[in-house]
Amino acid sequence: MKRRDFFRKGLGAGIAAGSAMAISPYGKLFAGGAAAVAYDLVAVKGGEPGTMFDQAIQSMGGIEKYVKRGQKVVIKPNLGWDTTPERAANTNPELMARIVEHCLAAGAKDVYVFDNTINEWTRCYKNSGIEKAVKDAGGKVLSGKSKGSYHEIAVEGGRSLKKVQVHELILESDVFINVPVLKSHGGTVLSISMKNLMGVVWDRRWWHANNLHQCIADVTTVVKPDLNVVDAYRVLKKNGPRGVSVSDVVTMKSLIITEDMVAADTAAAKLFGKDPNQIGHIRIADEMGLGSMDLSKLNINRIMI
């Protein structure tokens, strides 16, 4: 994607969103694609996955704010399941492709994508459509299934979790973009950005037997994405996290983007129709000061396409 296209699309979004959206065309001109107002959270609705990301990242200040030339980027989707994109158990492949394109356009040296999948990984990568989408966009796809790639780190601020084995790509990359898909979850009510981090961890099974919600919150004290992009284009409303059939899925055509995982999960839970206070790990993370559930204090840009 060329920067000029970015610009045009960003401008289009500004117009579409109407006068309430305070995007200054001057600011953009001078900043070369970056918006003048720095938003804490951007929510987009009504577009295709790629278009929604274009507008959201534009509004956040452009991908250049996060990805600098020559940097190593890791993008972590949810791709835990051997299901097709229509089943919405995995992150949308079009969205993944677009994020990879943006990162490469910003001069990223390498863009890596992986997940510690739950179903057999080669089938997940293939049938989710993510492997092909990412490779075609110029990204590199890696197995998340070799134990040797995970290294133990201490979780100083953890209440339940004291140590955790995290994938080296997360530990070593310059930029970490977390791209969960919003979906229902039998054990944790919803699975959004914090829950998605279980896919960068090796010894996660222990969590299930040791206060799962606390562990999910604990890991965010040490694993901190630079940016969270919540895919709510297709949303698995029930039988999550895997779903049984396409009839479990609704089309919401939405996307939420923010640096704050707690805010991301709070907004996404509301979008889903759940009270975020009912979701243990969101509440705990807020209490621990890992982010904010109070969306009224955030500068939010709401874009309807």
Place this chain on the structure above:
Amino acid sequence: MHQRSLKTIRVILALLFIIATGFILIDFRGLFPTSLITGITFLQFIPSVLKFVSNISLVATGFIIVLLLTAFFGRVYCSAICPLGIFQDVLSWIRKKTRKKHRYRFGKPYHWWRYGFLALPFIILLTGKSLIGISLLDPYSIFGRIFSDLFQPVYLWLNNRLAGILESMNIFFLYPEDITPARGLTYIIPVFMFGLIIWFSFTRGRLYCNTVCPVGTLLGLLSRISVFRISMIEEQCTKCGKCAIACKASCISVKTLEVDFSRCVGCYNCISVCPEDAIKYLLAAGSVNAPEPAVLSGSATPSGPVDPARREALTKMLATGVALSGFSLPALSQETEIENKVPTEIEPDKNFPVTPPGSLGIKHFTTRCTACHLCVSACPTAVLQPSIKEFGWSGIMQPHMDYSSNYCNFECIICSEVCPSGAILSLTEQGKKTTQLGQVQLILENCVVYAENTACGSCSEHCPTQAVKMVPYKGDLTLPEIVPEICVGCGACEFACPVTPFKAIYVDGHQIHQVAQEPEIEELEQPDMEEEFPF
């Protein structure tokens, strides 16, 4: 065509067969389409016979082709098609390259051994007990177990080393794959057979094929009366003895100018070494019609209920020792640090082992599986593991669904596509999704949510049909609830359940597979696109 080129043709065919067969038994990436795999195993004699018994169709006629070939040209199968036969030639060749040249010489046939080993499997089968005699002696299956059980882990280990080196160079053409070691006892049989094969091929050529192998002996009965036989021409022969020295089957007697064609494995080395053209295929006078081979029948009953919990501790520890000494295997999975604070107390009560989808049930499966382990190699999740006594000792080495190793991927049907013997019959993807291998059982007292009031849901998370679903419990907690009618018995819940030592949820196998009901579908209301954000 001069008959000397027969050896060249045989060597080319043999190399093709052993490379292809060996590769499908060690491959873990699914590089060959299943139709090609089926083609490669099509001519394997015993699996083909068994497949024919359960499903009379063109895809099961490989053994008829082998019989016809034998009726015309003798035991072509043994040198060009049988992977174990070719493997022995490879071993002999290696030995020849590393030590002084070996000279074979004529030997008398060991009739008692030959016909004993031919009769034994049939006696075991006909007395109504089991396929064990056949599965332990079938050369293709012996080869399969050596390659799948012993060589695949080595191949994986090499792959992982190479993948590691390439990854450090930022090349991701290969990827590392976890090695799932089988239980130690399952290595005994393939290691013993591998040792026996090495010993025989190093010292006595194809003695194995002419004393132990029931397929060799059976085809030998037919080749004794085949249309064309390798014979010596008295007028041309100078009795130089080169043919006998080259004969790995030890079936050429220069003294009497006779070839015991029932033991000839069809390598054609004699034809190519003879300086006088005095030994070659000749039309045999008075050849008669080929007799039909005995058709396999009979049934096996797995003996007694199985106690899978007991085997655990001992056997996994032995895993690396026997076959792979010298290699340090990585920890087998990420599932080693399971900790629930209070140990679970109630032991799952499993009545039957679980057989793979498409195998119809325990009886069909155990009476057709020769334990070649092609499915074990092909299974992408390594849930198929050689059994020890899950099916009773008579079913040793026949694979079972081991939910302590992994679980069956809902969308995958590869085992049913590759099975050469009809033990696992072909399934469609849809058919697989409604095949119930066993049913889910829940021991609520063992469940960590119930016992320790902490969130989990791992079982439901893994369940492809929501036969275990999470229902509201105290506060924000949810508790598993099972709907056995829609369970497919894939074992995902059992594998995923984090508690020890006993699982809170498990699959009890069916003796005969059932049809799983399809999950209820309820249409959801699509959201309004015009609606504002709720925040």
